[in-house]
Amino acid sequence: MTAVGIDGIEIWTGKLKLDLPGTFAPEKGDDPEKYTKGLGLTNSSFPDVYEDIVTMGANAAKGLMDRKGLEPEDIGRIDVATESAFDHSKPVSTYIAGCLEQVYDGDFTHANKGERKFACLAGTQAIDDAYNWIRAGRNRDRPAIVITTDTALYARGDPGEATQGAGAVAMLIDEDPSVVELSTDQGYGSKDETDFLKPNQQFPSVDGKRSVQVYLSRMREALEDYESVTDDIELEDFAYAPFHTPFPGMVRKAALLAYRHVIRDTAHEESLADEIGRQPREDEYDDREAYEEAIRGYMDDLKTTEQYQTWYDTAVEPTLGLSREVGNWYTSSVHIARVSALRDALTRDRDFVGETLLVASYGSGAQAEIHAETVREGWQAEVEALDIDAQLDARYDLSWDEYEDVHDVHEYDADLGREVEEFTQPDGEFVFTGWGRMNERQYEYAE
Numbered sequence: 474m475t476a477v478g479i480d481g482i483e484i485w486t487g488k489l490k491l492d493l494p495g496t497f498a499p500e501k502g503d504d505p506e507k508y509t510k511g512l513g514l515t516n517s518s519f520p521d522v523y524e525d526i527v528t529m530g531a532n533a534a535k536g537l538m539d540r541k542g543l544e545p546e547d548i549g550r551i552d553v554a555t556e557s558a559f560d561h562s563k564p565v566s567t568y569i570a571g572c573l574e575q576v577y578d579g580d581f582t583h584a585n586k587g588e589r590k591f592a593c594l595a596g597t598q599a600i601d602d603a604y605n606w607i608r609a610g611r612n613r614d615r616p617a618i619v620i621t622t623d624t625a626l627y628a629r630g631d632p633g634e635a636t637q638g639a640g641a642v643a644m645l646i647d648e649d650p651s652v653v654e655l656s657t658d659q660g661y662g663s664k665d666e667t668d669f670l671k672p673n674q675q676f677p678s679v680d681g682k683r684s685v686q687v688y689l690s691r692m693r694e695a696l697e698d699y700e701s702v703t704d705d706i707e708l709e710d711f712a713y714a715p716f717h718t719p720f721p722g723m724v725r726k727a728a729l730l731a732y733r734h735v736i737r738d739t740a741h742e743e744s745l746a747d748e749i750g751r752q753p754r755e756d757e758y759d760d761r762e763a764y765e766e767a768i769r770g771y772m773d774d775l776k777t778t779e780q781y782q783t784w785y786d787t788a789v790e791p792t793l794g795l796s797r798e799v800g801n802w803y804t805s806s807v808h809i810a811r812v813s814a815l816r817d818a819l820t821r822d823r824d825f826v827g828e829t830l831l832v833a834s835y836g837s838g839a840q841a842e843i844h845a846e847t848v849r850e851g852w853q854a855e856v857e858a859l860d861i862d863a864q865l866d867a868r869y870d871l872s873w874d875e876y877e878d879v880h881d882v883h884e885y886d887a888d889l890g891r892e893v894e895e896f897t898q899p900d901g902e903f904v905f906t907g908w909g910r911m912n913e914r915q916y917e918y919a920e
């Protein structure tokens with residue numbers, strides 16, 4: 474079977490940044506370490522006044538097409554995953570295709586376009602759709618572009634305000650890919666949950682603490698479902714485990730839970746037994762409460778062991794590099810975790826072809842999905858081509874007052890009563906220019 478997977482990746486960050494420990498924490502009266510150590514975040518990216526989900530997505534897609542030498546006629550499909558859409562009918566992919574048609578000869582008339590929604594999981598689902606379309610032989614030898622793009626903003630004063638972010642990732646899905654091949658095996662954990670939602674409103678209604686528990690429960694189910702279609706997972710089989718990362722502290726919790734699950738009844742559990750005992754088994758306890766108490770105690774001990782720390786530092790910590798610098802990018806979040814892992818492998822000059830990643834995606838509402846990806850010949854050149862470090866360095870550092878203005882600019886219903894000037898100069902990129910006669914958003918390419 475011909476390999477199908479990710480052939481190229483491009484990232485676009487919002488061009489502004491908010492320093493969480495330095496600017497946000499003092500205004501909130503918080504200890505800066507709540508951000509750096511607790512949540513695990515240093516900065517959040519924000520969109521400048523002329524940026525939105527369309528400009529960020531189109532800029533990422535243009536970067537990808539230029540680097541891969543592609544024209545519109547080469548692309549068979551454009552899918553956008555977002556939970557920040559501003560239009561209930563016209564998909565964001567049509568706005569993005571319209572942008573791209575301004576700068577390329579030819580058009581995307583022939584391309585199938587769509588928009589995927591399942592909170593942060595939608596990007597992974599859009600990759601699945603493209604994979605299935607290629608596997609079904611309906612692609613006429615053409616690749617798909619999958620774009621994940623979000624402005625992850627929360628209402629001012631919501632606890633989620635600490636975990637905002639904005640950016641986009643464009644990925645080329647093709648046969649014989651140069652970055653990773655996707656596995657056919659997948660595991661799901663899916664339930665109707667009311668933890669994070671936006672019923673006809675821009676900013677989410679969030680039960681933050683519950684959303685953390687829902688994330689962990691769906692992940693555990695997805696892991697069990699994945700194991701039901703594959704052999705039991707062996708820790709040694711995976712070089713990295715990129716998770717959906719709303720904030721790195723969330724992944725710290727998920728990784729510990731996954732590790733405990735995976736090592737049960739293995740030599741790893743035995744080798745820890747002298748130090749922290751064996752894992753509690755439910756049938757050894759009178760009731761569920763006592764069992765859960767024992768599990769919590771075991772987890773507290775487990776996270777301090779050298780064995781666990783070594784695995785975490787090798788397979789998980791390196792996936793959090795970009796997230797710490799940009800915050801939550803919703804649909805893009807697991808995809809920048811994958812890129813962070815690949816960048817770590819590059820830094821370490823790892824002999825990486827044929828190694829495997831265990832990728833764990835999640836969307837509120839709620840569903841988790843787990844699958845494996847195998848690193849392909851060519852990954853190195855693709856990762857070396859990314860210019861995300863330069864983009865991060867060039868971000869404008871917002872003061873508190875400027876942050877308040879930027880939040881208002883991007884809030885649909887806020888009435889500032891004055892113009893807010895842009896903080897950066899557009900340079901060879903798509904920009905938002907205003908509204909048209911049917912209230913559509915309009916864009917231009919700024920040379």
Ligand SMILES: CC(=O)CC(=O)SCCNC(=O)CCNC(=O)[C@H](O)C(C)(C)COP(=O)(O)OP(=O)(O)OC[C@H]1O[C@@H](n2cnc3c(N)ncnc32)[C@H](O)[C@@H]1OP(=O)(O)O
Pocket residue numbers: 504505506507508510511512593632633634635636669679680681682684685688717718719720722723801803835836837
């Ligand atoms: C949204 C998605 O993308 C989908 C999902 O993944 S859902 C799962 C994640 N949920 C979200 O991201 C929802 C949006 N976020 C939120 O609602 C909130 O930011 C939150 C609930 C995650 C945290 O809110 P909070 O109440 O302000 O923070 P709080 O729990 O007090 O502190 C955060 C962490 O910092 C730690 N901390 C606090 N002060 C600290 C300090 N001075 N030093 C070190 N650590 C500190 C806390 O102990 C806590 O860590 P643990 O959970 O490991 O104990």
